Amino acid sequence: MRELRDPSALPEMRSALRTHRLGWFEVVMLAVFAAVYYLLPGYLPLATQVAIMIIFAISLDLALGYGGIETLGHAVFYGIGGYAAGFYALYVWQEPISGLLVAALVAGLFGVLSGIVVLRAKGLTLVMLTLACATMVHEFANSMRAITGGDDGLSGYRIDPVLGLFRFDLFGRTAYVYSVCVLIVVFLLARIVANSNFGLVARGIRSNSQRMQLLGVPVLNRLVLLYAVSGALAGIAGALSAQVTKLVGLNTLAFTLSGNVLIVLILGGIGRLYGAVIGSIVFVALSDRAAAIDPFNWLFILGGLIVLVVWLAPDGIVGRFSALTWQFRKQERKP
Amino acid sequence: MPSLSTLLSLFIDGASYGMILFLIASGLTVTLGIMRIINLAHCGFAMIGGYAALALTSWMGLPLLVALPIAILLTMAIGFLLEQTIYRVVYRTHEFGQILMTLGLTYLMVATINLIFGSLMQNIPVPEPLSGVWLAGGLTVSKYRIFLVAVSAGVALLLWTTFEWTTFGTRLRAAIDNPRMARACGIDVGRLLSIAFAAGCGLAALGGVLGAQMLPLEPFYALKYLVLVLMVVTVGGLGSLKGSLLAALALGLIDTFGRYFLPELGAFVIYVTVFAFLLIRPRGLFQNA
Amino acid sequence: MSFALEIRNLKKAFGGLEVTRDVSLTLAGGARHALIGPNGAGKSTLVNLITGVLKPNAGEILLGGREIGNLSQAERVKRGLARTFQVNSLFSTMTVAENVALAMVAHDATDARLVGDISKDAKLSARIEEHLARLNLAEAADRLVSSLSYGQQRIVEVALALALQPNVLLLDEPAAGLAAKDVEILLGLLKGLPTTVSVLIIEHDMDLVFRFAETITVLVDGQVLLTGSPDAVRKDQRVRDVYLGRRHG
Numbered sequence: 001m002r003e004l005r006d007p008s009a010l011p012e013m014r015s016a017l018r019t020h021r022l023g024w025f026e027v028v029m030l031a032v033f034a035a036v037y038y039l040l041p042g043y044l045p046l047a048t049q050v051a052i053m054i055i056f057a058i059s060l061d062l063a064l065g066y067g068g069i070e071t072l073g074h075a076v077f078y079g080i081g082g083y084a085a086g087f088y089a090l091y092v093w094q095e096p097i098s099g100l101l102v103a104a105l106v107a108g109l110f111g112v113l114s115g116i117v118v119l120r121a122k123g124l125t126l127v128m129l130t131l132a133c134a135t136m137v138h139e140f141a142n143s144m145r146a147i148t149g150g151d152d153g154l155s156g157y158r159i160d161p162v163l164g165l166f167r168f169d170l171f172g173r174t175a176y177v178y179s180v181c182v183l184i185v186v187f188l189l190a191r192i193v194a195n196s197n198f199g200l201v202a203r204g205i206r207s208n209s210q211r212m213q214l215l216g217v218p219v220l221n222r223l224v225l226l227y228a229v230s231g232a233l234a235g236i237a238g239a240l241s242a243q244v245t246k247l248v249g250l251n252t253l254a255f256t257l258s259g260n261v262l263i264v265l266i267l268g269g270i271g272r273l274y275g276a277v278i279g280s281i282v283f284v285a286l287s288d289r290a291a292a293i294d295p296f297n298w299l300f301i302l303g304g305l306i307v308l309v310v311w312l313a314p315d316g317i318v319g320r321f322s323a324l325t326w327q328f329r330k331q332e333r334k335p
Numbered sequence: 336m337p338s339l340s341t342l343l344s345l346f347i348d349g350a351s352y353g354m355i356l357f358l359i360a361s362g363l364t365v366t367l368g369i370m371r372i373i374n375l376a377h378c379g380f381a382m383i384g385g386y387a388a389l390a391l392t393s394w395m396g397l398p399l400l401v402a403l404p405i406a407i408l409l410t411m412a413i414g415f416l417l418e419q420t421i422y423r424v425v426y427r428t429h430e431f432g433q434i435l436m437t438l439g440l441t442y443l444m445v446a447t448i449n450l451i452f453g454s455l456m457q458n459i460p461v462p463e464p465l466s467g468v469w470l471a472g473g474l475t476v477s478k479y480r481i482f483l484v485a486v487s488a489g490v491a492l493l494l495w496t497t498f499e500w501t502t503f504g505t506r507l508r509a510a511i512d513n514p515r516m517a518r519a520c521g522i523d524v525g526r527l528l529s530i531a532f533a534a535g536c537g538l539a540a541l542g543g544v545l546g547a548q549m550l551p552l553e554p555f556y557a558l559k560y561l562v563l564v565l566m567v568v569t570v571g572g573l574g575s576l577k578g579s580l581l582a583a584l585a586l587g588l589i590d591t592f593g594r595y596f597l598p599e600l601g602a603f604v605i606y607v608t609v610f611a612f613l614l615i616r617p618r619g620l621f622q623n624a
Numbered sequence: 625m626s627f628a629l630e631i632r633n634l635k636k637a638f639g640g641l642e643v644t645r646d647v648s649l650t651l652a653g654g655a656r657h658a659l660i661g662p663n664g665a666g667k668s669t670l671v672n673l674i675t676g677v678l679k680p681n682a683g684e685i686l687l688g689g690r691e692i693g694n695l696s697q698a699e700r701v702k703r704g705l706a707r708t709f710q711v712n713s714l715f716s717t718m719t720v721a722e723n724v725a726l727a728m729v730a731h732d733a734t735d736a737r738l739v740g741d742i743s744k745d746a747k748l749s750a751r752i753e754e755h756l757a758r759l760n761l762a763e764a765a766d767r768l769v770s771s772l773s774y775g776q777q778r779i780v781e782v783a784l785a786l787a788l789q790p791n792v793l794l795l796d797e798p799a800a801g802l803a804a805k806d807v808e809i810l811l812g813l814l815k816g817l818p819t820t821v822s823v824l825i826i827e828h829d830m831d832l833v834f835r836f837a838e839t840i841t842v843l844v845d846g847q848v849l850l851t852g853s854p855d856a857v858r859k860d861q862r863v864r865d866v867y868l869g870r871r872h873g
Contacts, residue, residue, distance in 0.1 A: 215784075
């Protein structure tokens with residue numbers, strides 16, 4: 001010990017800076033993903049959807065949960081990533097991993113460009129601008145029927161085996177393992193960003209952007225960077241979906257998707273990365289179950305669930321839980 | 336270059352479309368102005384009104400003009416009930432909770448309508464005296480469209496008078512301008528909001544019924560036209576009825592002309608316009624809120 | 625040798641109203657300088673001019689001998705001029721340690737660093753701990769600022785400004801609204817500030833001012849009435865007149 005004071009009496013810097021720690025949650029999740037592969041082979045396509053949704057929700061969590069960028073148009077990155085991956089496979093190369101990188105690059109670039117114009121606004125105007133931006137791209141894709149396939153979607157491309165070894169099979173085994181691997185990489189990447197100086201500054205901007213500016217940090221600049229990183233990750237989610245389903249539909253750009261990913265994040269809880277995981281599992285599993293029971297009326301369950309969750313647990317499922325564990329930890333430290 | 340008569344009928348189409356958007360958006364802009372919540376379910380009330388009129392006309396055989404006021408009252412009642420219950424919670428939560436709760440509510444509306452009426456697109460038949468066209472000097476104008484413009488212009492005028500010339504309107508304007516100050520002046524902002532909310536639902540219902548020709552009824556109505564209505568409100572400036580009217584007319588006209596002259600771009604034109612506009616004037620046409 | 629902060633013939637008028645008329649002021653390195661004056665003397669305007677909220681109509685502001693009159697607020701911070709705010713403007717949803725870390729990261733210009741876990745940055749952690757310990761905030765490191773008492777929040781405000789490692793620190797009414805015992809704590813902390821920092825304090829609490837400052841400038845009607853030691857100011861008849869409300873001719 002560097003100093004002689006009782007180390008347990010003072011808060012640890014790690015918890016005082018509230019960085020994201022790897023722990024039992026990640027271990028359990030890995031075990032669950034592995035168990036699904038072996039025990040529930042029939043559910044692999046659904047589990048793949050969950051993995052993709054988690055990636056998408058993580059990307060939103062960076063923008064919204066960390067930087068406080070209030071967006072109702074995050075699907076724009078998902079869709080752009082999807083179309084980028086689709087075109088890339090159709091016209092350039094069918095190799096999947098480079099496809100993901102290209103999609104991330106295109107979506108990230110769009111994040112920079114749209115961010116520069118959109119992020120100057122705040123509050124309601126920002127919400128509306130992100131919505132207008134996404135709708136604009138949606139309509140653009142719709143009107144470019146000859147290239148995008150319009151309502152029918154973009155299809156007819158092949159994807160090469162992953163790493164030249166694992167061919168995409170009919171049962172979705174490769175798709176699943178591939179998606180989970182991408183998810184792990186994205187989770188770790190997002191975690192690095194969240195725990196970095198930049199991640200702290202993003203939280204600072206969310207908390208008090210004016211003071212951040214007065215501390216000498218170029219806030220708009222940093223927000224654009226965050227938006228681009230978030231957009232790139234969302235683009236990866238869209239690209240992954242394009243590669244495993246071999247289809248990019250207009251719905252990847254739609255308002256409902258932007259709404260759904262928000263729901264996922266609020267279900268789980270924002271600003272802590274875990275929320276994206278829990279929220280996605282609950283959301284995808286629930287919409288699948290509800291749709292299976294009653295394909296026409298599943299919106300009842302979804303709608304009711306959203307209302308209830310915001311009502312009873314405004315910080316999300318994880319929020320409820322971590323509030324409890326945080327108290328517990330504090331009590332442990334000061335008995 | 337298209338003929339003058341084409342331009343004129345395009346203009347009437349665009350204007351009537353814009354007026355419908357205004358009717359639907361007017362209630363939203365007022366509640367938004369007071370409460371600063373984004374009520375994503377607002378378009379759902381237009382849908383409820385439309386379906387109520389549909390049920391009254393096609394199931395019970397009532398003429399449209401009788402069904403219309405009943406449908407409006409019914410929607411207002413539903414709106415009032417929701418405002419007294421679920422929206423009380425909505426007001427209390429954080430900004431994103433509000434967006435989500437009203438989105439969830441919209442989903443519930445969609446599901447309910449779907450359960451009762453099915454997922455097919457439906458039309459409310461135009462009553463006999465209003466169907467058909469007028470022919471005037473080589474000009475063909477749909478009677479119904481003229482009727483629409485006339486009715487909505489009347490409603491807009493009524494709204495304007497209420498807003499500018501009655502105590503209720505003065506209080507409403509005060510509440511939009513500064514809710515806290517209004518409260519301090521003894522204005523019961525909560526009650527005002529409830530009334531404005533119900534009235535807004537009624538207006539939306541009117542728009543939903545009359546506009547069913549242009550915005551056909553379907554369960555996803557509440558989501559499909561939501562973006563457009565939100566844009567009217569934002570472009571107009573929150574809380575500004577005048578702004579919403581101008582914005583709705585402009586959007587209706589630009590969209591109609593855009594689709595005619597640049598059909599391959601479809602709705603793209605209108606969204607680019609709105610986006611560009613919001614960049615230049617982020618707080619909309621009238622920034623009185 | 626140049627002063628830490630030098631103000632030369634500063635003037636500011638709002639329309640026809642001259643709020644600052646020809647103010648000159650110098651702070652040597654390590655100065656403990658106070659600016660006092662009755663309400664409406666133009667203290668707030670002067671603070672706003674120095675920090676860059678307002679632009680002067682005429683005159684110069686030199687920081688370490690370099691003109692800063694045309695720089696933005698943020699740029700002045702980067703040059704070593706930090707301030708506290710009258711109204712708390714902290715990152716209230718974040719912990720005390722995070723608040724200080726933000727200022728340090730901003731000062732180091734490492735705020736765009738995307739990699740490297742901030743809590744594993746041993747150097748930064750040690751700096752934060754040391755900084756908080758010096759201000760008696762170590763215990764509160766992991767507490768949310770919003771959960772602190774008002775007095776503690778004022779001290780975090782000072783901590784944030786100090787974390788920017790300023791050459792000149794401007795304290796804008798740091799004791800406003802504080803209870804007597806919190807003022808004592810604040811005074812203790814201010815007395816312990818390193819001499820590398822020159823301090824300009826604007827304060828209504830005369831007790832605090834006279835116990836802390838080595839030099840006092842009295843501002844009246846936008847002009848410097850006098851600058852001198854606490855004793856000289858205390859004895860000056862004109863100062864008494866001003867504070868007792870008699871018109872100063």
